[in-house]
Amino acid sequence: LRMRKVSDQYFVEMTILLPAKIGIERAHEIASEIEAKINNSIKNVTATIHYEPVEEELTFTEKIEKLVLKNPDVKSVHQITVTKTGEGYMLTLHIEVDPKMELSKAHSISEKIEEDIKASFPILQKTVIHIEGYPKTEEGEIIQDENLINQILKVLNSSKKVKKISSVKVYKSDRNRYIDIICSFPSDLKIEDVHREINFIEDVLKTTIGDYIITIHPEPI
Numbered sequence: 001l002r003m004r005k006v007s008d009q010y011f012v013e014m015t016i017l018l019p020a021k022i023g024i025e026r027a028h029e030i031a032s033e034i035e036a037k038i039n040n041s042i043k044n045v046t047a048t049i050h051y052e053p054v055e056e057e058l059t060f061t062e063k064i065e066k067l068v069l070k071n072p073d074v075k076s077v078h079q080i081t082v083t084k085t086g087e088g089y090m091l092t093l094h095i096e097v098d099p100k101m102e103l104s105k106a107h108s109i110s111e112k113i114e115e116d117i118k119a120s121f122p123i124l125q126k127t128v129i130h131i132e133g134y135p136k137t138e139e140g141e142i143i144q145d146e147n148l149i150n151q152i153l154k155v156l157n158s159s160k161k162v163k164k165i166s167s168v169k170v171y172k173s174d175r176n177r178y179i180d181i182i183c184s185f186p187s188d189l190k191i192e193d194v195h196r197e198i199n200f201i202e203d204v205l206k207t208t209i210g211d212y213i214i215t216i217h218p219e220p221i
């Protein structure tokens with residue numbers, strides 16, 4: 001921040017840091033908005049705002065994920081959990097590798113990841129890695145059952161919080177049966193309330209129509 005006075009006029013120069021992912025047009029808009037607010041709020045002041053990009057700080061989970069995925073044999077990482085215990089911080093995570101990989105190689109990969117994590121995050125007392133094969137694409141087919149669809153719609157329509165039903169898909173694979181639903185809730189409804197209602201709907205559906213893997217995608221309206 002720099003300021004100079006010329007006669008009764010003040011000239012202010014300021015540099016702000018913006019996330020690097022913001023495009024140049026949006027960065028310029030933000031700088032212009034700040035300039036306008038300063039110029040309109042304070043008499044005899046002319047402000048000029050410069051902006052510089054800065055990399056955003058990753059969350060701890062994102063840092064762990066980034067470190068793990070440096071290993072080319074790891075296809076995915078999930079369920080990253082840190083727990084504080086009387087013996088220190090414990091980290092658990094799941095990695096996905098080729099399902100045909102031998103256990104000896106998979107174990108070596110997990111040991112290398114544990115070593116890298118310990119070196120980067122010495123605060124962690126222990127890291128435990130669950131190894132699993134990444135899922136194969138299942139062959140399936142759409143279920144055309146008007147009675148089943150009507151049962152699903154009846155449950156959805158009974159919810160006072162569901163304001164619109166955009167899509168209901170029912171299909172099956174060799175191992176499972178699925179229901180995918182896209183529906184809308186009031187845009188000002190809190191996420192915890194939406195989640196609670198979705199859980200309730202899923203429970204009612206399972207009681208009504210049986211054992212399906214149900215996924216409900218909420219949208220605002």
